[in-house]
Amino acid sequence: MKSTLSPIEIMAPVGSYESLMAAIQAGAGSVYFGIGSLNMRSKSSKNFSLNDLHDIAAICRQHQVKTYVTINTVIFDEELHEMHQLVDAVKENGITAVIASDQSVIQYARKQDVEVHMSTQTNITNIEAVRYYAQFADVMVTARELSLAQVQAITQQIKAQHITGPSGNLIRIEVFVHGALCMAVSGKCYLSLDLLNTSANRGACLQPCRRGYQVKDLESDLEMEIDNEYIMSPKDLNTLPFLDKLLDAGVEVLKIEGRGRSPEYVKVVTQVYHEAVEAVRNGSFDAQKVADWNERLAAVYNRGFWDGYYLGRKTGEWTKDYGSQATQRKIYLGLITNYFSKIGVAEIKMETQSLETGDDILIIGPTTGVYEGRANEIRVELNPVNQALKGEFCSIAVDSLVRRGDKVYKLVNTTKKQAQ
Numbered sequence: 001m002k003s004t005l006s007p008i009e010i011m012a013p014v015g016s017y018e019s020l021m022a023a024i025q026a027g028a029g030s031v032y033f034g035i036g037s038l039n040m041r042s043k044s045s046k047n048f049s050l051n052d053l054h055d056i057a058a059i060c061r062q063h064q065v066k067t068y069v070t071i072n073t074v075i076f077d078e079e080l081h082e083m084h085q086l087v088d089a090v091k092e093n094g095i096t097a098v099i100a101s102d103q104s105v106i107q108y109a110r111k112q113d114v115e116v117h118m119s120t121q122t123n124i125t126n127i128e129a130v131r132y133y134a135q136f137a138d139v140m141v142t143a144r145e146l147s148l149a150q151v152q153a154i155t156q157q158i159k160a161q162h163i164t165g166p167s168g169n170l171i172r173i174e175v176f177v178h179g180a181l182c183m184a185v186s187g188k189c190y191l192s193l194d195l196l197n198t199s200a201n202r203g204a205c206l207q208p209c210r211r212g213y214q215v216k217d218l219e220s221d222l223e224m225e226i227d228n229e230y231i232m233s234p235k236d237l238n239t240l241p242f243l244d245k246l247l248d249a250g251v252e253v254l255k256i257e258g259r260g261r262s263p264e265y266v267k268v269v270t271q272v273y274h275e276a277v278e279a280v281r282n283g284s285f286d287a288q289k290v291a292d293w294n295e296r297l298a299a300v301y302n303r304g305f306w307d308g309y310y311l312g313r314k315t316g317e318w319t320k321d322y323g324s325q326a327t328q329r330k331i332y333l334g335l336i337t338n339y340f341s342k343i344g345v346a347e348i349k350m351e352t353q354s355l356e357t358g359d360d361i362l363i364i365g366p367t368t369g370v371y372e373g374r375a376n377e378i379r380v381e382l383n384p385v386n387q388a389l390k391g392e393f394c395s396i397a398v399d400s401l402v403r404r405g406d407k408v409y410k411l412v413n414t415t416k417k418q419a420q
Contacts, residue, residue, distance in 0.1 A: 008247065008277050011068070011174070011255045012270045015047065018263040020056065021369030023065075026270035030066035032099060033259065035086055038071050038079065050086070053093040066096040071109075072119040075102045083108065090114055097139070106136050110166070117174070120144060127157045130171060138165030139253060141174040144181065148242070148249055148310040151175060155250025172252045177243070178269055178297075179257025181234040181308060235319055238297065238305035240272070241290050244280045246310070258301075264330070264362055265300040267370045272296055299328040330362055330409035337393065339402050346398045348388070348408050355388045355396075355410060363398070365406030373398055375410075 011030045012023035023031050033056070034047040048056065053069075060067045069090050075083055083105055090098055091114050098114060100106050101121035109116050118124060118133050118140035125143045133140055142151055151173065157163070158171050165171050216222070237257070239246055246254075254277070256269050272293045279285040294305070303319045319325075334351035346363070348355070355361070357378055363371040378388050379395045388394035 006252050008251075009066070009253045010270060010273050010277065011253055012266055013179075013256055013259040013261070014266065015259045015261075016263065017366035018364050018369060019266045020059065021367060022263040022267035023270050024059070024063045025369045026267045027274035028065060028270050030068060030096070030253075031060065032068040032070055032255075034070050035089075036082070038073050038075065038083055038086065050089050053089055053095065057093045057095055061094070068097050068099050068117060069095055070099045070119070071105045072099055072101050072121055075104045080104060087112055087114055110136055115166075117141070120176070125150070127154055127161075127163075130154060130158060131161075131163055134163050134165050134171055136166065137171075138167050138169055139172045139174055141176070141253075141255065144176055144237075145309050147312050148245060149312075151246075151251065151310070152249035159250075173250065174253035174255055175246070175251050176237060176257055176308075177239040177246065177254045177273060178237055179261075180303070181237050181257075235304040235306040236302045237308045238294070239307065239310065240276055240293050240297070242307065242311065243273070243276050244285050247277070247280055261301050262330075263364050263370045264372075267372075268296055268300045295327075299326060301326050327414055328411050329414050330411055333361075333408045333410055336363065336365075336402050336404055336406040336408060338404060339398075341401065344397055344399060345395050346402050347393060347395045350388050350390050350392050350394060353390055353410075355394065357386050360411040361396075362409045362411060363402050363406050364409070365403050368400075368402050368406050371398065371400050371402055371406075373400075 009029035010027065011032055012019075012026070012028035014020040014023055014031045014033045020031060020033075035050060035053065036047060057067055069086070071083060071086060087098065087105070087109050090109075091112050096115060097117050098105065098109050099117045099119050100109065101119040106116055116137045118137045120141045120143065122129070122133065122140070123143045124130060124133065124140055125146060130140065142154060146154075155173050158173070163171050254273060256266075256273065258265055258269070276285065276289070276293060279289055297305070301324045303323075304325050307313070332352055333355055334349045336346050337349045338347040339345070340347075355375055355378060357375055359375045361373055361375055363373070373396075375396045377397060378385050380388055380392055382395075385394070
C-alpha cells in the first residue's frame with residue numbers, strides 16, 4: 001500500500017561549504033547552520049560568518065533548498081545588539097527562517113517579519129506548548145524524550161483543533177531522526193559548565209559526558225572503573241527501522257543532527273533518509289532495504305545506534321567505546337591539481353600515502369561537495385600503474401566535475417565492530 005503523506009522535508013546540518021554542497025547533492029530539502037557565537041555549536045563545530053550569508057542563500061535558492069540559521073543559545077543583555085545584527089542580516093539576505101528558543105530572539109525576529117522555528121531547547125512536550133508557540137512559529141520541534149505515540153497525539157490534535165501559525169498554515173512538527181543524543185533533557189545540560197566552566201547552553205559544551213570514569217568510595221580507598229559502557233554517553237539515534245511509523249505519526253520535518261561532523265557524514269545520512277522516505281511513499285520500504293541503509297550509515301561517524309525514546313524506552317543505550325564506531329575511515333592523500341573536463345580525468349598530487357588501483361576514494365571541496373568513486377585505473381606520466389606513490393602526480397578517471405584544490409582521500413575499513 002502506498003503512503004499518502006504530506007510533503008516531507010529532510011533538514012541537513014552544515015558547518016562548511018563542503019557540507020552544504022554535500023547536503024544539496026544528497027537531496028536535502030533544507031539546511032541549518034550557525035553564524036558567529038549565538039548558537040548551540042558555536043565552540044564545538046565550524047560556523048559561518050555574516051559574510052557567508054549572501055553566498056549560502058544564493059546557492060540554496062538555486063537548488064530550491066530552504067535555509068535556517070540557528071540562534072538558539074540563551075541571550076544576555078550585552079548580546080542583544082549582536083543578535084539584532086544577525087537577525088537583520090538574515091532578513092536582508094533572504095534566509096528562510098531562524099531557529100530560536102530565547103524570547104529576545106523570537107520577539108525581535110517576529111518584529112522584523114523573519115520566520116521563526118522553535119528549537120528543541122523550548123522542550124515542547126504537549127499541545128498547550130504548541131498552542132502557545134503557535135503565535136510565533138509555524139514549525140516546531142518536539143522534545144527528544146517524547147515517544148512516538150506522544151508525538152502522534154500532538155500532530156492529531158493540531159489537525160483536530162486546527163492550530164495554525166503566523167502564516168495561517170497548520171503547525172508542522174519536526175523531530176530529530178538521526179545523530180548524536182545527549183544525556184540531558186532536550187539538551188539542557190550543566191555538566192560542562194560545572195566541571196570545565198564552559199556552558200552547553202552557550203554553545204560551548206566540551207562533552208565530559210563522553211569520557212570514561214572511575215568511581216571512588218569517599219570513606220575508603222576503594223575505586224571501581226566503569227567497564228564496557230560510557231554511562232553518560234548515549235549511542236546515536238537511528239530511526240530508519242521505523243521511519244514508516246514516524247511518518248504515519250504526522251511528522252513533516254526530519255532533522256539530522258551533526259553540524260560538527262564531516263561532509264561525507266552529511267551526504268551519506270541525508271541520502272539514506274531521502275531514499276527511505278521515497279521508499280515509504282512508493283510502498284517499497286522493507287527490512288532488506290533498512291539493513292542495506294544501516295550498513296551505509298555505519299560506515300560514517302557514529303557511536304553505535306539505538307532508537308531513542310520513540311518506542312517507549314525510559315533510559316538510554318550507552319556507548320561501549322570512546323569515539324566513532326564507523327566501519328570506514330578516510331585517509332588524506334593529496335590535492336587535485338588539474339581537471340580535464342573533456343576526458344573526465346583528474347590529476348592528483350600525492351602528498352601523504354600511496355593510492356592503489358581498486359581503492360575507494362572521496363574528493364571533497366567547497367564547490368564539489370563530496371565525490372565518491374573508485375580508482376579503477378591510475379596513470380603516472382600517462383603510463384598505467386598499479387600504484388601511485390607519495391610525491392608523485394597521478395591521474396584517474398572521475399565521472400563528475402571536480403576542482404583544483406579539492407582534497408583527495410582514500411577509504412579504508414576499520415577494525416572496529418559496529419555497536420548495535
